[in-house]
Amino acid sequence: MRTLYHSWVCPFSRKIRIILGEKKLAFEMVVEHPWAPRPDYMLLDPAGRPPLLVEPDGTPIADHTAIAEYLDEAFGDPLLIGLQVRPRAEVRRLIGWFDGKFNDEVTVNLVGEKVFKRQMGGSSPDSKAIRAGLSAIGAHLEYLGALAEQRRWLAGDEFSMADIVACAHLSAVDYVGDVPWDQYPAAKDWYARMKSRPSVRPLLTDSLPGIPPPAHYANLDF
Amino acid sequence: MRTLYHSWVCPFSRKIRIILGEKKLAFEMVVEHPWAPRPDYMLLDPAGRPPLLVEPDGTPIADHTAIAEYLDEAFGDPLLIGLQVRPRAEVRRLIGWFDGKFNDEVTVNLVGEKVFKRQMGGSSPDSKAIRAGLSAIGAHLEYLGALAEQRRWLAGDEFSMADIVACAHLSAVDYVGDVPWDQYPAAKDWYARMKSRPSVRPLLTDSLPGIPPPAHYANLDF
Numbered sequence: 352m353r354t355l356y357h358s359w360v361c362p363f364s365r366k367i368r369i370i371l372g373e374k375k376l377a378f379e380m381v382v383e384h385p386w387a388p389r390p391d392y393m394l395l396d397p398a399g400r401p402p403l404l405v406e407p408d409g410t411p412i413a414d415h416t417a418i419a420e421y422l423d424e425a426f427g428d429p430l431l432i433g434l435q436v437r438p439r440a441e442v443r444r445l446i447g448w449f450d451g452k453f454n455d456e457v458t459v460n461l462v463g464e465k466v467f468k469r470q471m472g473g474s475s476p477d478s479k480a481i482r483a484g485l486s487a488i489g490a491h492l493e494y495l496g497a498l499a500e501q502r503r504w505l506a507g508d509e510f511s512m513a514d515i516v517a518c519a520h521l522s523a524v525d526y527v528g529d530v531p532w533d534q535y536p537a538a539k540d541w542y543a544r545m546k547s548r549p550s551v552r553p554l555l556t557d558s559l560p561g562i563p564p565p566a567h568y569a570n571l572d573f
Numbered sequence: 574m575r576t577l578y579h580s581w582v583c584p585f586s587r588k589i590r591i592i593l594g595e596k597k598l599a600f601e602m603v604v605e606h607p608w609a610p611r612p613d614y615m616l617l618d619p620a621g622r623p624p625l626l627v628e629p630d631g632t633p634i635a636d637h638t639a640i641a642e643y644l645d646e647a648f649g650d651p652l653l654i655g656l657q658v659r660p661r662a663e664v665r666r667l668i669g670w671f672d673g674k675f676n677d678e679v680t681v682n683l684v685g686e687k688v689f690k691r692q693m694g695g696s697s698p699d700s701k702a703i704r705a706g707l708s709a710i711g712a713h714l715e716y717l718g719a720l721a722e723q724r725r726w727l728a729g730d731e732f733s734m735a736d737i738v739a740c741a742h743l744s745a746v747d748y749v750g751d752v753p754w755d756q757y758p759a760a761k762d763w764y765a766r767m768k769s770r771p772s773v774r775p776l777l778t779d780s781l782p783g784i785p786p787p788a789h790y791a792n793l794d795f
Contacts, residue, residue: 397716398666398674412662414669416638421662440634440643444620447636452620494619 353378356392356403358385359559360466360526362458363415363450364402365519370419370512372550374426378404386471416450419512431512442506445498445513449520453491458520460484465527466562485529492530495521496537505541518545522554528565532573539573546571578605578614578625581781582688582748584680585637585672586624587741592641592734594772596648600626608693638672641734653734664728667720667735671742675713680742682706687749688784707751714752718759727763740767744776750787754795761795768793 355371355378357364371378383392388399395411396403404412404421412418423432432442461484464476495517498505506513521542524530532539545551546569555569567573577593577600579586593600605614610621617633618625626634626643634640645654654664683706686698717739720727728735743764746752754761767773768791777791789795 398670400669400674410659412659412666414666414673416669417662417665420665421658424658424661436643436646437632437634439646440639443639443642444634444636447622447638448620451636452622 353407354381354405355379356381356383356396356401356405358383358401358467359470359557360462360523361385361402362454362462362516362519362523365522365554366415366450366516367402367404367418367422368554369515369519369548369550370422370431372553373429373431373515373548374422376422376426384470386467416446419446423512429510431510431515433507433509433511438507442511442513445506446516449513449516453517453520456487457484457491458523460487461527461529462523466523466559469562470559484524488524488530489534492535492538495541496535496539499541500537514541514545515550518542518551522551526557526564526568543571543573546573575600575629576603576627577601578603578618578623578627580604580606580623580689581692581779582684582745583607583624584676584684584738584741584745587744587776588637588672588738589624589626589640589644590776591737591741591770591772592644592653594775595651595653595737595770596644598644598648606692608689638668641668645734651732653732653737655729655731655733660729664733664735667728668738671735671738675739675742678709679706679713680745682709683749683751684745688745688781691784692781706746710746710752711756714757714760717763718757718761721763722759736763736767737772740764740773744773748779748786748790765793765795768795 353376355367357368357380359382383389383401385401388401393399395405396413398413402415402418404418406412412421423430433439460480464480468474468476495505502508504510504514505517521530532542546555558564575598577589579590579602581604605611605623605625607623615621617627618635620635624637624640626640628634634643645652655661682702686702690696690698717727724730726732726736727739743752754764768777780786
Protein backbone atom coordinates (compact mmCIF):
# COMPACT_ATOMS: atom_id res chain seq x y z
CA MET A 352 0.00 0.00 0.00
CA ARG A 353 1.09 3.55 -0.74
CA THR A 354 1.40 5.63 2.44
CA LEU A 355 1.19 9.40 2.83
CA TYR A 356 2.64 10.89 6.00
CA HIS A 357 0.73 14.13 6.43
CA SER A 358 -0.39 16.80 8.84
CA TRP A 359 -4.06 17.84 9.11
CA VAL A 360 -5.02 21.10 7.36
CA CYS A 361 -1.44 21.42 6.04
CA PRO A 362 -1.76 22.79 2.47
CA PHE A 363 1.32 20.88 1.28
CA SER A 364 -0.15 17.59 2.50
CA ARG A 365 -3.54 18.48 1.01
CA LYS A 366 -1.93 19.14 -2.37
CA ILE A 367 -0.57 15.57 -2.45
CA ARG A 368 -3.90 14.11 -1.31
CA ILE A 369 -5.69 15.86 -4.20
CA ILE A 370 -3.07 14.76 -6.75
CA LEU A 371 -3.36 11.15 -5.57
CA GLY A 372 -7.14 11.46 -5.85
CA GLU A 373 -6.99 12.89 -9.38
CA LYS A 374 -4.76 10.01 -10.44
CA LYS A 375 -6.99 7.48 -8.67
CA LEU A 376 -4.09 6.08 -6.63
CA ALA A 377 -5.16 4.42 -3.37
CA PHE A 378 -3.21 5.38 -0.25
CA GLU A 379 -3.37 5.28 3.51
CA MET A 380 -2.56 8.26 5.71
CA VAL A 381 -0.34 8.48 8.77
CA VAL A 382 -0.19 11.69 10.79
CA GLU A 383 3.25 13.27 11.22
CA HIS A 384 3.61 16.71 12.75
CA PRO A 385 6.24 18.94 11.10
CA TRP A 386 6.98 20.58 14.45
CA ALA A 387 7.86 17.25 16.13
CA PRO A 388 8.83 14.57 13.58
CA ARG A 389 9.46 11.18 15.20
CA PRO A 390 12.90 9.52 14.97
CA ASP A 391 11.50 6.70 12.79
CA TYR A 392 10.11 9.29 10.41
CA MET A 393 13.46 11.06 10.19
CA LEU A 394 15.00 7.86 8.82
CA LEU A 395 12.68 8.16 5.81
CA ASP A 396 12.83 11.96 5.48
CA PRO A 397 16.00 13.43 7.03
CA ALA A 398 14.62 16.95 6.46
CA GLY A 399 11.77 16.09 8.86
CA ARG A 400 9.26 17.96 6.73
CA PRO A 401 6.05 16.09 5.92
CA PRO A 402 4.34 15.38 3.57
CA LEU A 403 6.26 12.24 2.69
CA LEU A 404 5.07 9.59 0.26
CA VAL A 405 6.20 5.99 0.73
CA GLU A 406 5.66 3.96 -2.41
CA PRO A 407 4.30 0.36 -2.28
CA ASP A 408 7.86 -0.99 -2.73
CA GLY A 409 9.00 1.02 0.32
CA THR A 410 10.78 3.84 -1.51
CA PRO A 411 10.33 7.18 0.28
CA ILE A 412 9.68 10.27 -1.86
CA ALA A 413 10.24 13.41 0.20
CA ASP A 414 9.58 17.13 -0.30
CA HIS A 415 6.14 18.30 -1.44
CA THR A 416 7.33 19.70 -4.77
CA ALA A 417 9.37 16.57 -5.52
CA ILE A 418 6.37 14.34 -4.66
CA ALA A 419 4.03 16.35 -6.89
CA GLU A 420 6.42 16.27 -9.85
CA TYR A 421 7.16 12.58 -9.25
CA LEU A 422 3.48 11.63 -9.28
CA ASP A 423 2.91 13.54 -12.51
CA GLU A 424 5.89 11.88 -14.17
CA ALA A 425 5.24 8.35 -12.89
CA PHE A 426 1.43 8.31 -13.29
CA GLY A 427 0.57 10.39 -16.30
CA ASP A 428 -3.20 9.93 -16.52
CA PRO A 429 -4.37 12.66 -16.12
CA LEU A 430 -1.32 14.85 -16.70
CA LEU A 431 -1.54 17.75 -14.27
CA ILE A 432 1.39 19.96 -15.40
CA GLY A 433 0.71 19.54 -19.12
CA LEU A 434 2.93 18.61 -22.02
CA GLN A 435 4.28 21.77 -23.66
CA VAL A 436 7.27 23.54 -22.16
CA ARG A 437 5.88 27.09 -21.89
CA PRO A 438 2.41 26.15 -20.58
CA ARG A 439 4.21 23.95 -18.02
CA ALA A 440 6.12 27.05 -16.89
CA GLU A 441 2.80 28.87 -16.42
CA VAL A 442 1.40 26.00 -14.29
CA ARG A 443 4.56 26.07 -12.17
CA ARG A 444 4.51 29.89 -11.89
CA LEU A 445 1.10 29.61 -10.25
CA ILE A 446 2.20 26.67 -8.08
CA GLY A 447 4.99 28.99 -6.88
CA TRP A 448 2.45 31.78 -6.36
CA PHE A 449 0.31 29.72 -3.97
CA ASP A 450 3.00 27.58 -2.29
CA GLY A 451 5.21 30.67 -1.95
CA LYS A 452 3.54 34.09 -1.94
CA PHE A 453 0.05 33.02 -0.80
CA ASN A 454 1.51 30.71 1.82
CA ASP A 455 3.81 33.44 3.22
CA GLU A 456 1.18 36.21 3.17
CA VAL A 457 -2.00 34.29 4.02
CA THR A 458 -1.75 30.60 5.00
CA VAL A 459 1.03 30.97 7.56
CA ASN A 460 -0.68 33.98 9.15
CA LEU A 461 -4.13 32.40 9.42
CA VAL A 462 -3.80 28.59 9.43
CA GLY A 463 -0.41 28.72 11.12
CA GLU A 464 -1.73 30.87 13.94
CA LYS A 465 -5.13 29.21 14.38
CA VAL A 466 -4.41 25.53 13.71
CA PHE A 467 -0.70 24.69 13.91
CA LYS A 468 0.16 26.90 16.88
CA ARG A 469 -2.80 25.48 18.80
CA GLN A 470 -1.85 21.88 17.97
CA MET A 471 1.68 22.60 19.14
CA GLY A 472 0.19 23.54 22.49
CA GLY A 473 1.81 26.93 22.25
CA SER A 474 0.77 30.49 22.84
CA SER A 475 -2.46 32.10 21.63
CA PRO A 476 -2.72 33.35 18.03
CA ASP A 477 -0.80 36.53 17.23
CA SER A 478 -3.45 39.12 16.38
CA LYS A 479 -0.98 41.09 14.24
CA ALA A 480 -0.33 38.02 12.05
CA ILE A 481 -4.06 37.38 11.71
CA ARG A 482 -4.71 40.97 10.68
CA ALA A 483 -1.90 40.70 8.09
CA GLY A 484 -3.39 37.48 6.69
CA LEU A 485 -6.91 38.90 6.48
CA SER A 486 -5.62 42.05 4.85
CA ALA A 487 -3.61 40.11 2.22
CA ILE A 488 -6.22 37.57 1.11
CA GLY A 489 -8.41 39.95 -0.92
CA ALA A 490 -5.80 40.72 -3.58
CA HIS A 491 -5.17 36.98 -4.02
CA LEU A 492 -8.88 36.23 -4.47
CA GLU A 493 -9.15 39.06 -6.97
CA TYR A 494 -6.23 37.69 -8.99
CA LEU A 495 -7.45 34.09 -8.79
CA GLY A 496 -10.95 35.14 -9.90
CA ALA A 497 -9.58 37.10 -12.85
CA LEU A 498 -7.53 34.10 -14.00
CA ALA A 499 -10.46 31.70 -13.61
CA GLU A 500 -12.75 34.00 -15.63
CA GLN A 501 -10.27 34.62 -18.46
CA ARG A 502 -9.07 31.04 -18.74
CA ARG A 503 -11.71 28.76 -17.22
CA TRP A 504 -9.01 27.11 -15.02
CA LEU A 505 -6.16 29.00 -13.39
CA ALA A 506 -3.31 28.16 -15.76
CA GLY A 507 -5.34 27.83 -18.95
CA ASP A 508 -8.28 25.97 -20.47
CA GLU A 509 -7.23 22.73 -18.81
CA PHE A 510 -7.52 21.81 -15.15
CA SER A 511 -3.97 21.61 -13.74
CA MET A 512 -1.79 21.35 -10.68
CA ALA A 513 -2.13 25.13 -10.33
CA ASP A 514 -5.81 24.63 -9.44
CA ILE A 515 -4.86 21.84 -7.03
CA VAL A 516 -2.28 23.92 -5.19
CA ALA A 517 -4.55 26.97 -4.98
CA CYS A 518 -7.33 24.72 -3.66
CA ALA A 519 -5.00 23.13 -1.10
CA HIS A 520 -4.23 26.56 0.38
CA LEU A 521 -7.72 28.03 0.08
CA SER A 522 -9.35 24.93 1.58
CA ALA A 523 -6.96 25.23 4.54
CA VAL A 524 -7.81 28.92 5.04
CA ASP A 525 -11.52 28.15 4.58
CA TYR A 526 -11.16 25.56 7.36
CA VAL A 527 -10.61 28.44 9.78
CA GLY A 528 -13.47 30.40 8.15
CA ASP A 529 -11.29 33.22 6.87
CA VAL A 530 -12.11 33.32 3.15
CA PRO A 531 -14.52 36.19 2.29
CA TRP A 532 -16.06 34.27 -0.63
CA ASP A 533 -19.10 36.52 -1.08
CA GLN A 534 -16.91 39.51 -1.91
CA TYR A 535 -15.13 37.61 -4.71
CA PRO A 536 -17.79 35.83 -6.85
CA ALA A 537 -15.40 34.68 -9.60
CA ALA A 538 -13.10 33.04 -7.04
CA LYS A 539 -16.15 31.56 -5.32
CA ASP A 540 -17.39 30.06 -8.59
CA TRP A 541 -13.97 28.47 -9.17
CA TYR A 542 -13.92 27.07 -5.60
CA ALA A 543 -17.44 25.64 -6.04
CA ARG A 544 -16.13 23.74 -9.07
CA MET A 545 -13.14 22.52 -7.05
CA LYS A 546 -15.31 21.43 -4.12
CA SER A 547 -17.40 19.18 -6.36
CA ARG A 548 -14.38 17.20 -7.56
CA PRO A 549 -14.11 13.66 -6.14
CA SER A 550 -10.41 14.31 -5.39
CA VAL A 551 -11.28 17.28 -3.16
CA ARG A 552 -14.38 16.01 -1.34
CA PRO A 553 -12.48 13.81 1.17
CA LEU A 554 -10.59 16.89 2.45
CA LEU A 555 -13.88 18.61 3.25
CA THR A 556 -14.76 15.96 5.84
CA ASP A 557 -11.58 16.54 7.87
CA SER A 558 -12.31 17.62 11.43
CA LEU A 559 -9.62 18.19 14.05
CA PRO A 560 -10.57 17.52 17.70
CA GLY A 561 -11.20 20.89 19.34
CA ILE A 562 -10.73 22.80 16.07
CA PRO A 563 -13.79 21.94 13.94
CA PRO A 564 -14.36 23.58 10.55
CA PRO A 565 -17.21 26.05 10.03
CA ALA A 566 -20.69 24.63 9.33
CA HIS A 567 -20.58 25.50 5.61
CA TYR A 568 -17.20 23.83 5.10
CA ALA A 569 -18.26 20.82 3.01
CA ASN A 570 -21.34 22.42 1.42
CA LEU A 571 -21.33 22.88 -2.33
CA ASP A 572 -23.71 25.78 -1.70
CA PHE A 573 -21.68 28.06 0.57
CA MET B 574 18.87 38.94 -25.74
CA ARG B 575 17.76 36.86 -22.77
CA THR B 576 17.36 39.01 -19.62
CA LEU B 577 17.53 37.92 -15.99
CA TYR B 578 16.00 40.25 -13.42
CA HIS B 579 17.88 39.43 -10.26
CA SER B 580 18.93 40.65 -6.85
CA TRP B 581 22.58 40.53 -5.72
CA VAL B 582 23.53 37.68 -3.34
CA CYS B 583 19.96 36.31 -3.62
CA PRO B 584 20.32 32.47 -3.73
CA PHE B 585 17.30 32.07 -6.00
CA SER B 586 18.77 34.49 -8.54
CA ARG B 587 22.18 32.80 -8.23
CA LYS B 588 20.63 29.42 -8.95
CA ILE B 589 19.30 30.69 -12.29
CA ARG B 590 22.62 32.34 -13.15
CA ILE B 591 24.44 29.03 -12.61
CA ILE B 592 21.88 27.06 -14.65
CA LEU B 593 22.19 29.55 -17.54
CA GLY B 594 25.98 29.20 -17.29
CA GLU B 595 25.87 25.40 -17.32
CA LYS B 596 23.68 25.50 -20.42
CA LYS B 597 25.92 28.13 -22.04
CA LEU B 598 23.02 30.52 -22.60
CA ALA B 599 24.05 34.18 -22.87
CA PHE B 600 22.05 36.66 -20.81
CA GLU B 601 22.12 40.19 -19.46
CA MET B 602 21.24 41.06 -15.88
CA VAL B 603 18.97 43.79 -14.54
CA VAL B 604 18.74 44.40 -10.80
CA GLU B 605 15.28 44.16 -9.24
CA HIS B 606 14.84 44.26 -5.48
CA PRO B 607 12.23 41.84 -4.11
CA TRP B 608 11.41 44.30 -1.31
CA ALA B 609 10.55 47.11 -3.77
CA PRO B 610 9.64 45.78 -7.24
CA ARG B 611 9.03 48.57 -9.75
CA PRO B 612 5.61 48.96 -11.44
CA ASP B 613 7.08 48.04 -14.86
CA TYR B 614 8.48 44.86 -13.34
CA MET B 615 5.11 43.94 -11.85
CA LEU B 616 3.63 43.88 -15.35
CA LEU B 617 5.98 41.01 -16.20
CA ASP B 618 5.81 39.25 -12.81
CA PRO B 619 2.60 40.08 -10.92
CA ALA B 620 3.95 38.23 -7.87
CA GLY B 621 6.76 40.80 -7.68
CA ARG B 622 9.29 38.15 -6.72
CA PRO B 623 12.54 38.14 -8.71
CA PRO B 624 14.29 36.28 -10.24
CA LEU B 625 12.42 36.64 -13.51
CA LEU B 626 13.69 35.44 -16.88
CA VAL B 627 12.59 37.23 -20.04
CA GLU B 628 13.20 35.13 -23.11
CA PRO B 629 14.60 36.63 -26.35
CA ASP B 630 11.06 36.71 -27.83
CA GLY B 631 9.85 38.75 -24.83
CA THR B 632 8.06 35.94 -22.95
CA PRO B 633 8.45 36.32 -19.18
CA ILE B 634 9.10 33.16 -17.14
CA ALA B 635 8.47 33.86 -13.45
CA ASP B 636 9.10 31.97 -10.20
CA HIS B 637 12.54 30.52 -9.50
CA THR B 638 11.39 26.88 -9.52
CA ALA B 639 9.40 27.38 -12.72
CA ILE B 640 12.40 29.05 -14.40
CA ALA B 641 14.76 26.24 -13.36
CA GLU B 642 12.42 23.51 -14.60
CA TYR B 643 11.72 25.48 -17.79
CA LEU B 644 15.41 25.86 -18.62
CA ASP B 645 16.02 22.15 -18.10
CA GLU B 646 13.07 21.21 -20.32
CA ALA B 647 13.75 23.77 -23.06
CA PHE B 648 17.56 23.46 -23.18
CA GLY B 649 18.46 19.88 -22.42
CA ASP B 650 22.23 19.89 -22.85
CA PRO B 651 23.36 19.23 -20.17
CA LEU B 652 20.28 17.82 -18.43
CA LEU B 653 20.43 18.95 -14.81
CA ILE B 654 17.51 17.04 -13.26
CA GLY B 655 18.25 13.77 -15.04
CA LEU B 656 16.10 11.43 -17.07
CA GLN B 657 14.73 8.68 -14.80
CA VAL B 658 11.70 9.36 -12.64
CA ARG B 659 13.05 8.26 -9.24
CA PRO B 660 16.50 9.85 -9.55
CA ARG B 661 14.69 13.04 -10.63
CA ALA B 662 12.72 12.88 -7.36
CA GLU B 663 16.02 12.66 -5.45
CA VAL B 664 17.40 15.73 -7.25
CA ARG B 665 14.21 17.64 -6.42
CA ARG B 666 14.23 16.43 -2.80
CA LEU B 667 17.61 18.09 -2.36
CA ILE B 668 16.50 21.21 -4.24
CA GLY B 669 13.66 21.40 -1.70
CA TRP B 670 16.16 20.84 1.11
CA PHE B 671 18.27 23.84 0.17
CA ASP B 672 15.59 26.19 -1.21
CA GLY B 673 13.33 25.29 1.74
CA LYS B 674 14.98 24.02 4.92
CA PHE B 675 18.45 25.51 4.44
CA ASN B 676 16.97 28.81 3.29
CA ASP B 677 14.62 29.03 6.30
CA GLU B 678 17.21 27.95 8.86
CA VAL B 679 20.41 29.49 7.48
CA THR B 680 20.18 31.81 4.45
CA VAL B 681 17.36 34.01 5.75
CA ASN B 682 19.01 34.34 9.15
CA LEU B 683 22.48 35.23 7.85
CA VAL B 684 22.18 36.70 4.34
CA GLY B 685 18.76 38.18 5.05
CA GLU B 686 20.03 39.96 8.13
CA LYS B 687 23.44 41.04 6.84
CA VAL B 688 22.76 41.83 3.17
CA PHE B 689 19.07 42.31 2.40
CA LYS B 690 18.13 44.20 5.57
CA ARG B 691 21.08 46.54 5.04
CA GLN B 692 20.18 47.15 1.39
CA MET B 693 16.61 47.93 2.45
CA GLY B 694 18.06 50.66 4.63
CA GLY B 695 16.41 49.12 7.63
CA SER B 696 17.41 48.32 11.16
CA SER B 697 20.63 46.61 12.23
CA PRO B 698 20.93 42.81 12.00
CA ASP B 699 18.97 40.84 14.60
CA SER B 700 21.62 39.07 16.71
CA LYS B 701 19.15 36.33 17.68
CA ALA B 702 18.56 35.48 14.00
CA ILE B 703 22.30 35.45 13.33
CA ARG B 704 22.93 33.11 16.26
CA ALA B 705 20.17 30.81 14.98
CA GLY B 706 21.71 30.74 11.48
CA LEU B 707 25.23 30.06 12.77
CA SER B 708 23.93 27.33 15.03
CA ALA B 709 21.98 25.62 12.21
CA ILE B 710 24.63 25.60 9.46
CA GLY B 711 26.83 22.84 10.93
CA ALA B 712 24.25 20.06 10.57
CA HIS B 713 23.68 21.07 6.95
CA LEU B 714 27.41 21.00 6.13
CA GLU B 715 27.67 17.60 7.81
CA TYR B 716 24.80 16.22 5.71
CA LEU B 717 26.07 17.81 2.49
CA GLY B 718 29.57 16.43 3.08
CA ALA B 719 28.23 12.94 3.74
CA LEU B 720 26.23 12.99 0.49
CA ALA B 721 29.19 14.31 -1.51
CA GLU B 722 31.47 11.60 -0.13
CA GLN B 723 29.05 8.72 -0.68
CA ARG B 724 27.89 9.82 -4.12
CA ARG B 725 30.53 12.12 -5.61
CA TRP B 726 27.81 14.75 -6.34
CA LEU B 727 24.91 15.51 -4.00
CA ALA B 728 22.11 13.62 -5.73
CA GLY B 729 24.21 10.80 -7.24
CA ASP B 730 27.17 10.14 -9.49
CA GLU B 731 26.15 12.92 -11.86
CA PHE B 732 26.39 16.65 -11.29
CA SER B 733 22.82 17.99 -10.99
CA MET B 734 20.60 20.90 -10.11
CA ALA B 735 20.88 19.77 -6.47
CA ASP B 736 24.55 20.83 -6.54
CA ILE B 737 23.60 24.11 -8.19
CA VAL B 738 20.95 24.98 -5.61
CA ALA B 739 23.19 24.02 -2.68
CA CYS B 740 25.97 26.14 -4.20
CA ALA B 741 23.62 29.09 -4.73
CA HIS B 742 22.79 29.13 -1.01
CA LEU B 743 26.27 28.34 0.29
CA SER B 744 27.92 30.92 -1.95
CA ALA B 745 25.45 33.51 -0.58
CA VAL B 746 26.26 32.57 3.03
CA ASP B 747 29.99 32.47 2.20
CA TYR B 748 29.61 36.03 0.87
CA VAL B 749 28.99 37.16 4.45
CA GLY B 750 31.85 34.94 5.67
CA ASP B 751 29.65 32.65 7.76
CA VAL B 752 30.54 29.18 6.44
CA PRO B 753 32.94 27.32 8.79
CA TRP B 754 34.55 25.37 5.94
CA ASP B 755 37.54 24.13 7.91
CA GLN B 756 35.35 22.18 10.30
CA TYR B 757 33.65 20.31 7.43
CA PRO B 758 36.35 19.05 5.03
CA ALA B 759 34.02 16.93 2.86
CA ALA B 760 31.70 19.89 2.29
CA LYS B 761 34.73 22.08 1.65
CA ASP B 762 36.04 19.65 -0.99
CA TRP B 763 32.66 19.69 -2.73
CA TYR B 764 32.57 23.52 -2.65
CA ALA B 765 36.10 23.71 -4.08
CA ARG B 766 34.88 21.61 -7.02
CA MET B 767 31.88 23.92 -7.43
CA LYS B 768 34.00 27.07 -7.27
CA SER B 769 36.14 25.89 -10.16
CA ARG B 770 33.17 25.50 -12.53
CA PRO B 771 32.93 28.18 -15.25
CA SER B 772 29.21 28.57 -14.41
CA VAL B 773 30.00 29.50 -10.81
CA ARG B 774 33.08 31.70 -11.22
CA PRO B 775 31.16 34.85 -12.33
CA LEU B 776 29.23 34.82 -9.02
CA LEU B 777 32.48 34.93 -7.08
CA THR B 778 33.35 38.36 -8.52
CA ASP B 779 30.12 39.98 -7.25
CA SER B 780 30.79 42.86 -4.87
CA LEU B 781 28.06 45.02 -3.40
CA PRO B 782 28.95 48.66 -2.60
CA GLY B 783 29.51 48.90 1.15
CA ILE B 784 29.08 45.14 1.66
CA PRO B 785 32.18 43.55 0.09
CA PRO B 786 32.78 39.78 0.31
CA PRO B 787 35.62 38.39 2.47
CA ALA B 788 39.12 38.32 0.94
CA HIS B 789 39.06 34.56 0.31
CA TYR B 790 35.70 34.68 -1.48
CA ALA B 791 36.83 33.92 -5.05
CA ASN B 792 39.91 31.88 -4.12
CA LEU B 793 39.97 28.23 -5.13
CA ASP B 794 42.30 27.72 -2.17
CA PHE B 795 40.21 28.92 0.76
